[in-house]
Amino acid sequence: MADMTLTERDQRETSAPSTSATELGPVGARGSRRSQLRIGTHAFLLLLMAGFLAPVAWALVSSFKPANDIIRAPLSFDPSTFTLDNYVAMFHDVPIAHGFLNTAIVLIAKGAITMFFAPLAAYAFAKYEFVGKNIIFGAVLITLMLPTIVLIIPLLLEMKTFGWVNTYQALILPGAVDAFAIFWMRQVISAVPDELLDAARVDGCSEFGIFWRVIVPVIRPGLAGLAVLTIMNIYNDFVWPVVIASSEQMATLQVVLSTLAQNITGNRIGADYATVTGELLAASSVALIPLLVLFIVLQRHFINGILAGSVKG
Amino acid sequence: MTALPATHSAARQRRRRPGSALIRRRLAPYLFVLPFLAIFFAFSVYPLVFTARLSFTNWRGTGAAEWVGWDNYTYLLSNPGFWGSLGNSAVLWLLIVPIQLVLGVIVAVLLNSATLRLRGMYRVAFIVPFVTPLVAVAQIWIVLFDQQYGAVNAVLGGLGLPDVGWLTTSEWSKPTLALLFLWKTTGFIVIILLSGLQSIDNSLYEAADLDGASRVRQIWSITVPLLRRTIMFAVVLQTLAVFQMFAEPFVVTQGGPYNSTTTAGYYLYNHITRADLGTGAANSFLLVILVMALSLLFVRTLRAKD
Numbered sequence: 001m002a003d004m005t006l007t008e009r010d011q012r013e014t015s016a017p018s019t020s021a022t023e024l025g026p027v028g029a030r031g032s033r034r035s036q037l038r039i040g041t042h043a044f045l046l047l048l049m050a051g052f053l054a055p056v057a058w059a060l061v062s063s064f065k066p067a068n069d070i071i072r073a074p075l076s077f078d079p080s081t082f083t084l085d086n087y088v089a090m091f092h093d094v095p096i097a098h099g100f101l102n103t104a105i106v107l108i109a110k111g112a113i114t115m116f117f118a119p120l121a122a123y124a125f126a127k128y129e130f131v132g133k134n135i136i137f138g139a140v141l142i143t144l145m146l147p148t149i150v151l152i153i154p155l156l157l158e159m160k161t162f163g164w165v166n167t168y169q170a171l172i173l174p175g176a177v178d179a180f181a182i183f184w185m186r187q188v189i190s191a192v193p194d195e196l197l198d199a200a201r202v203d204g205c206s207e208f209g210i211f212w213r214v215i216v217p218v219i220r221p222g223l224a225g226l227a228v229l230t231i232m233n234i235y236n237d238f239v240w241p242v243v244i245a246s247s248e249q250m251a252t253l254q255v256v257l258s259t260l261a262q263n264i265t266g267n268r269i270g271a272d273y274a275t276v277t278g279e280l281l282a283a284s285s286v287a288l289i290p291l292l293v294l295f296i297v298l299q300r301h302f303i304n305g306i307l308a309g310s311v312k313g
Numbered sequence: 314m315t316a317l318p319a320t321h322s323a324a325r326q327r328r329r330r331p332g333s334a335l336i337r338r339r340l341a342p343y344l345f346v347l348p349f350l351a352i353f354f355a356f357s358v359y360p361l362v363f364t365a366r367l368s369f370t371n372w373r374g375t376g377a378a379e380w381v382g383w384d385n386y387t388y389l390l391s392n393p394g395f396w397g398s399l400g401n402s403a404v405l406w407l408l409i410v411p412i413q414l415v416l417g418v419i420v421a422v423l424l425n426s427a428t429l430r431l432r433g434m435y436r437v438a439f440i441v442p443f444v445t446p447l448v449a450v451a452q453i454w455i456v457l458f459d460q461q462y463g464a465v466n467a468v469l470g471g472l473g474l475p476d477v478g479w480l481t482t483s484e485w486s487k488p489t490l491a492l493l494f495l496w497k498t499t500g501f502i503v504i505i506l507l508s509g510l511q512s513i514d515n516s517l518y519e520a521a522d523l524d525g526a527s528r529v530r531q532i533w534s535i536t537v538p539l540l541r542r543t544i545m546f547a548v549v550l551q552t553l554a555v556f557q558m559f560a561e562p563f564v565v566t567q568g569g570p571y572n573s574t575t576t577a578g579y580y581l582y583n584h585i586t587r588a589d590l591g592t593g594a595a596n597s598f599l600l601v602i603l604v605m606a607l608s609l610l611f612v613r614t615l616r617a618k619d
Contacts, residue, residue, distance in 0.1 A: 037528070041423050042431075048420065049438040052496065056445060058464060059453040071462035075471070121349035128342035136350070143357050147557040147604060149581055150597040153590050154360035154367065157374070174356035177349045201334075207341035236446045238560050243585075254448045258564050277456050284449035295444045299437055302444065303504060 056288060063087070063285045067278030086278035087286075095248060096283055099256035102245075106171045106252060107234050113176040114230050119223065121177065122185030123211050127197065137186075143179045152243055159244055166247040174240065178233075181226060188222035189215060221304070228298050229305035235291055253287055368594035378591075385595035395596070397572060398580035399603070401487065405576065406555045408491035410548060413499050417547065418540070420499075421506035422532055436507075439500035447497065451564035454493050455480065480566055483573035490561055490574055498554070502547050509543025510536065549608045556604050577603075 062070050064082050067089075090096065124130065125137055155174055156165075164170040192215060200210045216223070238254040246255055260280050295302050368385055372378035389395045420439065424432055442450065457464050458479035466476045479489040513536065521531045537544075559578035562568050568575035568583070575583070577600055584593030 038429075041426075041429065045420070045423060045431075045435050048416075049435055052438055052442055052500070055450065055453050055457060055496065056441065058457065070456075071459075074462065074464035074467045117348045117352075121346045124342035124345035128338075128345075130342040130346070133342075136346070136353075139358065140353070143353075143361075145553075145605065145608070146361070146601060147553070147578070147597070149557060149559060149578055150364060150601055151357065151360045153585060153593050153597070154363035155356060156585070157363070157590075158356075158360060173352060176356075177352045179353070179357070182349065207338055208345075211345070232444055236448075238446075238448050239563075242563075254446055257446070257448045257452065260452065273462070277462070280452050281456060284452050287449040288445050291444055291446065292441065295441070296437065299440075303436075303440070 056292075059281050059288075060285050063278070063281040065278075067274040070277055070281065071274050086282040089275065090279040090282040090286075093279060094256060094260060094283055095251070096253070096256055096286060098248075099251055099253035102168075102171075102250060103235060103253040105168060107231065109168070110172045110176050110234055111227075111230050113172070114178060114181055115223070115227060117177045118181035118226070119185045119189070119216070119219070120211060122182050123189050123215055125182065125186045126189040126192075127194070140179045140182055144183060148239065152240070155240075156243060164244075166245050166250045168250075170244045171241060171250070171252065178230075181230070185219075185222065185226065188219050192218050221301075224298075224301045225305035227305075228294070228301045231294065232291065232302070232305075257283055257287055364594045364597055367591055368598055370591045372590050374588045374590055381591065385592045386599065388592065389596055389599060394572075394575075395580065395599075398575050398577045401573065401575055402556050402558065402577040404487055405491055405494070405558065406552065408488060409494050409555055410551050413495055413502055413551065414544060414547065416495075416499060417502040417506050418532075418537070418544070420503045421510055422536060424503065425507060425510045436504075439503055441500070442497045443500045445497075447560050448564055450497060451493065451561060454489070454565055458489050481570055483571045486566055486570060486573045490558075490565060493561055493565065494555070494558065498551070502551070505547050505550075506540065506543055509540050509546075513539050545611055545614075549611050552607050552611065553604055556600065556607070 061077050062074070063086050064084070065077060065086075066081055066083055067086060069076075069078075069081060125133065151174075159165050159170045162169075196214055196218070197210050200214045205213065236254065237252075238258065241252045241255050242258060245251065251259075260276070260283055367378075369380060369382060370378040371381045371384070423429065424435060426432075456462075458466075460466060460476055460478045460481055463479070465479065469475070469477065477485055479485050517535050517539075518531055521535060526534070556576075557578045558576045559582060562574040562576055562579045563582070566574040568579045581593060581596045581600060584590070584596055
């Protein structure tokens with residue numbers, strides 16, 4: 001930060017008197033100032049980047065250190081002491097594989113429902129007239145603004161009435177066709193020209209056929225963005241799962257992880273703390289990696305997805 | 314607007330298969346929205362109406378509910394715990410939103426330069442925290458900021474500074490949570506601001522260049538005013554997020570020490586764990602009203618300046 005402000009001030013002070021001189025063309029002076037600015041920019045961004053990556057990098061590296069070293073020398077890493085002990089202990093003590101399995105089941109079922117029914121409903125909102133359309137869409141917009149925690153109490157009671165506490169249905173169905181997905185996909189589909197749909201109709205295409213053979217192929221980039229965003233949200237979802245499915249059998253990956261943190265804060269005893277910390281870092285690393293890989297591979301879609309609903313709103 | 318092409322094509326269709334195609338076209342949208350509507354009503358609309366009713370009862374999850382009128386609301390509004398939770402959230406807001414916006418604008422402006430090398434790399438690095446699972450990151454925070462064994466205090470020790478009880482003292486618990494939130498979401502704000510920047514016409518900067526305006530001057534006089542909509546949008550989003558903040562204190566501090574990180578969202582959760590459902594429902598509505606009022610306030614200040 002210091003670098004940046006220095007360079008900027010430098011730039012401002014020198015550029016004011018030289019304004020008139022610029023017209024005469026002191027190209028060299030201007031060029032060197034530019035390169036100073038560029039160095040300052042990179043110094044600032046690199047520093048910030050280091051700060052952004054440090055916690056994750058530290059956790060990944062530390063998870064391969066002997067548990068005692070993590071707390072005794074948190075800042076050093078001696079490659080000769082590289083060990084998988086934390087991972088071995090973690091997989092033995094923590095039902096993380098089961099957590100992954102539950103997350104995967106929810107991800108596939110809930111993701112499929114969202115990816116099919118949200119664009120389908122959005123298609124109706126974008127391209128058809130029907131009774132109640134505006135009222136329903138208004139309600140969708142309102143729920144977009146509501147804090148999710150508002151719905152937690154009544155949803156919990158509803159799940160109890162259905163006998164769905166600690167079941168997959170409870171993890172999958174609420175929020176499966178999310179209001180945001182409808183809102184976003186409606187905007188994407190509205191941009192598809194009506195002529196395309198009419199041409200398909202003339203060719204004898206059914207209404208669903210138009211959606212499936214015309215709309216879906218055309219909006220594929222939007223769908224890709226929705227897919228990554230949906231994966232991210234379901235994978236990281238924590239509040240609803242911890243309320244509705246905290247049993248050992250049903251706990252998703254994030255719920256399994258959160259119980260580890262409670263062990264550590266609830267139980268601060270010397271040697272044990274090291275073991276728990278080692279296992280915790282190993283578990284966090286295992287949970288981080290799938291999403292990090294997905295993000296690096298599909299970063300463009302991620303960024304589109306993150307951006308989509310936000311600015312257009 | 315769509316009426317013209319619609320009737321046109323309907324006429325064409327009638328020529329092919331009179332009647333039935335038109336009927337199917339009329340019916341189709343109902344079928345398409347049906348699955349969504351079923352889920353929407355069952356798991357959004359119905360619970361919302363239910364919360365509204367619940368907030369006027371003293372129901373504790375079992376037995377009969379007794380209608381108590383506005384009691385839950387007056388109880389909360391006269392309860393220091395409720396105001397304390399709002400105060401905690403307000404302090405977190407102050408620790409997060411201004412810093413995030415300044416940092417976000419600086420980074421977005423720098424990344425928006427077409428000549429900047431390694432833009433892609435920086436952008437990816439800044440978004441990494443946003444895509445990582447909060448629970449995993451929150452746990453890393455607990456370990457990093459541990460008073461006795463944490464890496465952060467080890468760094469401070471190396472610089473000859475005293476240990477700080479990041480998560481164990483009520484002075485530092487809020488800044489530590491705020492740092493987690495800042496770290497996690499600043500990349501998201503940068504992305505939003507970047508997209509706003511891309512809609513600013515480049516010729517404005519070229520004209521300013523000709524007038525000899527410095528880069529800093531250009532940012533202050535062109536970028537910031539034209540970015541105001543986007544900035545306000547970011548403020549509204551983050552206000553919603555900060556006042557609803559729940560998972561961070563839940564995992565990292567359990568609302569402590571001494572309730573210093575009992576945010577508005579966490580306080581609401583406390584009613585649920587005590588099965589005090591009526592009060593919880595009333596609390597939800599008060600929170601919604603507050604958040605919506607704040608959003609409206611921001612939107613109005615934006616309009617006023619336009």
